[in-house]
């Protein structure tokens with residue numbers, strides 16, 4: 001590819017139809033490292049002749065870039081997206097053109113509780129400035145989003161997700177990172193969708209941790225998908241179990257151990273599910289002392305918020321009880337849901353059980369309508385979706401969740417855009433962890 005390195009978003013913000021502008025280095029994103037107080041993973045892709053791409057970084061307070069450090073990324077060639085059936089932004093059928101060097105680096109020796117800025121250099125130019133914040137503060141906040149289904153022919157999906165994240169950041173201007181429970185792209189096999197996603201403001205301004213969803217795994221045609229699309233597009237820690245390195249992963253941010261799972265594997269059967277649980281139990285044991293709380297995250301919903309029927313809750317409740325999981329995060333249902341604390345399948349007091357939550361969808365198009373709950377009504381504290389239809393079967397939900405973590409409480413707030421695209425806050429809730 002030839003170069004004009006400024007990313008598309010600089011020219012048109014997120015309101016225009018995306019173009020696949022040429023650049024030497026692209027899809028730049030900060031992903032968590034195991035210990036986010038002193039380490040951070042940065043991932044990007046580069047043209048095949050960019051064998052010397054580097055990252056330059058410094059504290060955000062070093063505004064003149066006088067105390068920079070440089071890190072050389074490691075790379076390997078990837079052709080896994082090339083030739084996949086896809087679509088252009090115009091909606092035209094297209095085969096992806098994506099042969100590149102997949103770069104990654106783990107920055108180390110960072111100062112805790114500090115904002116950093118970085119840019120990636122190519123042969124002739126460098127990227128715009130990106131940012132992340134290290135862990136280390138006693139309290140932290142993340143914006144939790146799900147089911148964006150990034151799709152270049154319909155840019156309103158990403159535009160809606162951006163708008164609701166922006167609304168959330170206005171409420172919590174000091175948000176530390178963005179977390180996602182998957183389906184961030186419509187087809188994982190379409191590299192152009194990933195690249196478009198990483199051109200969005202949130203990917204530039206925050207560390208981004210995400211979980212593989214069925215859409216991130218799938219390709220447009222041909223049946224079957226691959227976890228490798230997700231593995232290559234991101235630069236997650238490679239601390240998952242055999243075959244899941246860079247797909248399932250764990251990280252510690254503040255006093256929370258986050259564990260992420262791959263439903264596309266676990267849904268195959270009990271032994272795949274057991275392998276994930278065995279890995280997670282081992283991490284929990286080995287990292288003991290380095291965290292105070294455990295959050296688990298998978299794509300598929302715990303409950304179906306159309307009627308309250310339990311779904312993946314049944315698969316994980318024993319695990320959550322055994323290991324005292326504080327918060328269980330999921331998506332996929334396209335409906336917001338929060339339970340009261342649960343243990344042994346019963347409602348318990350704050351701090352005595354696990355709260356299971358689902359983030360709503362955020363694309364304003366593929367929402368599922370929340371229905372009357374007829375099952376598990378004692379467990380489900382709140383559900384939300386838009387009731388305005390985008391088509392016969394789907395609704396226009398645009399939401400995300402603010403999660404504030406302090407030593408003795410978890411505070412969650414649903415942020416959504418109503419029919420007039422005005423930001424609303426609902427289900428503000430504090431779960432006390434000290435039994436008070």
Ligand SMILES: [Fe+2]
Nearest residue numbers: 147183215332
């Ligand atoms: Fe989805």
